[in-house]
Amino acid sequence: MxxxxxxxxxxxxxxxxxxxxxxxxxxxxxxxxxxxxxxxxxxxxxxxxxxxxxxxxxxxxxxxLDAVLCPHLQAPIEPEECRWWRTRPCPTSRASDVRHWAACKTCPFNPDRKEPTL
CATH class of the missing domain: 1.10.260 (434 Repressor (Amino-terminal Domain))
Structure with a gap:
């Protein structure tokens, strides 16, 4: 094991x-x-x-912390904004929003991020 x-x-x-x-x-x-x-x-x-x-x-x-360095945006954002992006449903209106949402799924700051399976 x-x-x-x-x-x-x-x-x-x-x-x-x-x-x-x-x-x-x-x-x-x-x-x-x-x-x-x-x-x-x-x-x-x-x-x-x-x-x-x-x-x-x-x-x-x-x-x-007052800000989080968002790896996707390469810019500081507030923790509340980080939480909003990572917990929101998949956006359907703008491609850039979908890319940001998808990046949140593998972000090291996302507590719900899934570890890759080997």
Whole structure:
């Protein structure tokens, strides 16, 4: 039986998480604000989080950052706009909107992104 390997949080996201621990004063306070358990956030910080980090990464971006660098647009957008694009139904009016929507399906910031099957 193959063991699934999950990616860890990237350095930029870890830096945001560490900064918030310093700002809020504790891992527990950060975990509460994110809606995660303290052990989950501690594990993410020390690299021992055993699950996938896509949803956690997206939650950190939504809660603590004022903007997300959209890989499709190559421009900063607000977290709410990012969430709107990735959760909306497939648009049918403009080809550019369909391309943006499709790009969201594989975006690393999309917590619902499906891992490619091998």
């Amino acid at each position: 193959a063991v699934k390997s999950y990616s860890k949080l990237d350095e930029a996201t870890l830096a945001v998480l560490r900064d918030q621990v310093r700002t809020l004063g504790s891992v527990a306070a950060v975990a509460h604000k994110l809606g995660y358990s303290r052990p989950a956030i501690s594990g993410a910080l020390n690299g021992s989080y055993t699950g996938g980090t896509d949803r956690l990464r997206a939650r950190i971006v939504e809660v603590f």
